[in-house]
Amino acid sequence: MVNDIEVKDVDVWLGGRQVLQDLTFSVPHGEFLGVIGPNGAGKTTFMRLLLGLIQPQAGTVTVLGETRRKKIASLLGYVPQARHFDPETPISVREFVSFGLPKSFRPWLSRKEKKAVDEVIQKVGAEVFADQPIGRLSGGERQRLFLAQALLGNPRCLLLDEPTSNLDPGAQERLTALVDQLRKERDMTVVFISHDINLMARYADRILYLTHGHYAYGRVEEVLTAEVLTRLYGTPMKVSYASGEIMISMADEDEKAPPICVHYPS
Numbered sequence: 001m002v003n004d005i006e007v008k009d010v011d012v013w014l015g016g017r018q019v020l021q022d023l024t025f026s027v028p029h030g031e032f033l034g035v036i037g038p039n040g041a042g043k044t045t046f047m048r049l050l051l052g053l054i055q056p057q058a059g060t061v062t063v064l065g066e067t068r069r070k071k072i073a074s075l076l077g078y079v080p081q082a083r084h085f086d087p088e089t090p091i092s093v094r095e096f097v098s099f100g101l102p103k104s105f106r107p108w109l110s111r112k113e114k115k116a117v118d119e120v121i122q123k124v125g126a127e128v129f130a131d132q133p134i135g136r137l138s139g140g141e142r143q144r145l146f147l148a149q150a151l152l153g154n155p156r157c158l159l160l161d162e163p164t165s166n167l168d169p170g171a172q173e174r175l176t177a178l179v180d181q182l183r184k185e186r187d188m189t190v191v192f193i194s195h196d197i198n199l200m201a202r203y204a205d206r207i208l209y210l211t212h213g214h215y216a217y218g219r220v221e222e223v224l225t226a227e228v229l230t231r232l233y234g235t236p237m238k239v240s241y242a243s244g245e246i247m248i249s250m251a252d253e254d255e256k257a258p259p260i261c262v263h264y265p266s
Ligand SMILES: Nc1ncnc2c1ncn2[C@@H]1O[C@H](COP(=O)(O)OP(=O)(O)OP(=O)(O)O)[C@@H](O)[C@H]1O
Pocket: 014, 015, 019, 037, 038, 039, 040, 041, 042, 043, 044, 045, 046
């Protein structure tokens, strides 16, 4: 089995604090990796490592067999957190998506480039609003554009940093299902950061669960256990199920403590 991502003995310090400690695991080609954990746990830092934007103080990160940033960047697609556009932004969906094309000195698009843009717009189901200004789209529609942009480079590995934040539960589910479908169709490896454990439990092959300085990596059923979470949080934790959804709470204060991860019915 080929591993698309190999992380070995990685330490990262930022601002005098150790954010990632002794991280070691591999992600097999074509899998969906869900990255979860509390605020400030190091999820985006991990993604920045994969993108080659920061270097570890110790250890190695190999993505698609490459350790050199320039080589890696051309093989990756990146979808950022949901963001707003000014409603008056005078850029159409089609123009916005075309910004994902490799840089060209020509101010116009070739026929081949136009075809590629149309194809990815259609792939993400955005053809109905392709000629609208981007400022008038809903959050879920906007995220599809970032996804289309990322697909233009035909990435072998797609990295998504909380792409579903600020989306309603239905839009979260639809976007994640679309990413999973594209992963299968295009034979990509996916790394998806999310705060929604249940969403990740439904789609991820494996989970990287980061807490401040600690981590667990493995299949959903291996990671989301009371034993593993107790070790990660350093306090007794409980994993329970209600209507098929996973709830994680502190074991001592079950009745009073709110769940750490809120679930949404699909
Ligand atoms: N450039 C930097 N310099 C100093 N500290 C940093 C820098 N970037 C991130 N950090 C710190 O590293 C820690 C991890 O940040 P990171 O953004 O990776 O967390 P996260 O898990 O993605 O959080 P969130 O869920 O809130 O997005 C945080 O404490 C953050 O303040």
